[in-house]
Amino acid sequence: MNTNAVLTTxxxxxxxxxxxxxxxxxxxxxxxxxxxxxxxxxxxxxxxAEAAEVTGLTAHTLRYYERIxxxxxxxxxxxxxxxxxxxxxxxxxxxxxxxxDMPISTISQYLELVEQGEETAxxxxxxxxxxxxxxxRRLRELQAALAVTDYKITTYGGNATx
Amino acid sequence: MNTNAVLTTxxxxxxxxxxxxxxxxxxxxxxxxxxxxxxxxxxxxxxxAEAAEVTGLTAHTLRYYERIxxxxxxxxxxxxxxxxxxxxxxxxxxxxxxxxDMPISTISQYLELVEQGEETAxxxxxxxxxxxxxxxRRLRELQAALAVTDYKITTYGGNATx
DNA sequence: CTTTGCCTTTGAGCGCACTCCAAGGCGTAC
DNA sequence: GTACGCCTTGGAGTGCGCTCAAAGGCAAAG
Numbered sequence: 514m515n516t517n518a519v520l521t522t523x524x525x526x527x528x529x530x531x532x533x534x535x536x537x538x539x540x541x542x543x544x545x546x547x548x549x550x551x552x553x554x555x556x557x558x559x560x561x562a563e564a565a566e567v568t569g570l571t572a573h574t575l576r577y578y579e580r581i582x583x584x585x586x587x588x589x590x591x592x593x594x595x596x597x598x599x600x601x602x603x604x605x606x607x608x609x610x611x612x613x614d615m616p617i618s619t620i621s622q623y624l625e626l627v628e629q630g631e632e633t634a635x636x637x638x639x640x641x642x643x644x645x646x647x648x649x650r651r652l653r654e655l656q657a658a659l660a661v662t663d664y665k666i667t668t669y670g671g672n673a674t675x
Numbered sequence: 676m677n678t679n680a681v682l683t684t685x686x687x688x689x690x691x692x693x694x695x696x697x698x699x700x701x702x703x704x705x706x707x708x709x710x711x712x713x714x715x716x717x718x719x720x721x722x723x724a725e726a727a728e729v730t731g732l733t734a735h736t737l738r739y740y741e742r743i744x745x746x747x748x749x750x751x752x753x754x755x756x757x758x759x760x761x762x763x764x765x766x767x768x769x770x771x772x773x774x775x776d777m778p779i780s781t782i783s784q785y786l787e788l789v790e791q792g793e794e795t796a797x798x799x800x801x802x803x804x805x806x807x808x809x810x811x812r813r814l815r816e817l818q819a820a821l822a823v824t825d826y827k828i829t830t831y832g833g834n835a836t837x
Numbered sequence: 838c839t840t841t842g843c844c845t846t847t848g849a850g851c852g853c854a855c856t857c858c859a860a861g862g863c864g865t866a867c
Numbered sequence: 868g869t870a871c872g873c874c875t876t877g878g879a880g881t882g883c884g885c886t887c888a889a890a891g892g893c894a895a896a897g
Contacts, residue, residue, distance in 0.1 A: 754892080
């Protein structure tokens with residue numbers, strides 16, 4: 514492995530990222546967390562269209578998530594899907610993880626651990642901590658990218674090269 | 676559009692993200708920026724394998740970038756690609772933008788503006804500023820996700836629901 | 838002169854996360 | 868009863884960003 518490699522190699526990128534100071538995060542207060550919760554005035558059962566509207570996903574995606582086993586949804590007598598609060602909570606949880614770029618396969622894995630009961634808590638915790646580390650890596654990379662973009666913007670007009 | 680929608684809708688996500696304070700960034704100092712530059716001791720001409728090693732991309736990817744017109748590379752008498760400093764600089768630049776999730780189509784667009792000469796500077800600047808805003812949005816989202824993950828980790832064991 | 842290894846090209850394949858389609862069922866509204 | 872709209876299913880298609888395969892060329896080493 515070449516030690517001359519540019520920031521595109523893990524080592525050099527790490528060197529840059531390590532030196533580039535990232536401010537620590539302000540803690541998330543509980544009042545703020547409530548914004549992430551489901552509203553209280555939801556009906557007991559929602560159709561797929563309603564669930565889609567509430568979660569911000571499409572009906573297609575909801576069906577897809579069910580097909581790949583991410584969620585389980587009951588049917589009414591007509592065979593239509595009905596989403597209860599628990600299903601919605603799970604969907605919201607999934608969406609949060611997706612928003613932070615967790616791959617579906619990992620979410621699957623996590624949810625399987627949840628199904629297996631309380632004794633898998635340590636594994637779940639480990640998984641979340643790993644995810645947390647991943648988010649932080651990504652944050653640092655993005656902040657470095659932002660800094661470079663800023664540099665590019667402020668020094669604009671200097672160079673004809675990209 | 677349902678105003679009850681959870682953080683998965685742009686509005687609610689924005690509400691959360693807006694209230695969640697993101698610390699401002701420390702500026703990038705020039706000494707640090709040098710870490711992102713190409714090393715000085717590069718040969719004039721590199722083969723594809725060497726270019727791959729220097730940039731951290733694979734030879735496959737380098738050929739792919741050329742095929743889709745992102746880069747232009749000369750050949751030696753044997754028909755082999757040779758990468759000079761300028762080509763490498765461009766690849767590094769592309770890689771930086773890719774690292775911050777700029778889609779290839781946008782990079783293409785930017786590079787076409789560069790080819791068109793100095794008079795496109797305003798468009799290029801606008802593009803970069805838009806990109807900057809995108810990075811910042813993503814940063815905020817990720818920080819919110821991190822906060823939620825942290826909450827999940829610190830309160831672990833409380834709830835059986837995911 | 839053959840082997841070895843790196844290179845060329847065109848074109849196809851892959852993994853991910855959706856996204857859409859066709860054919861048909863349910864149920865209320867007229 | 869038929870039109871309408873929302874729902875069902877299985878399966879196919881899409882877009883992105885690579886990634887690989889097949890068939891062959893060049894050139895230094897033995």
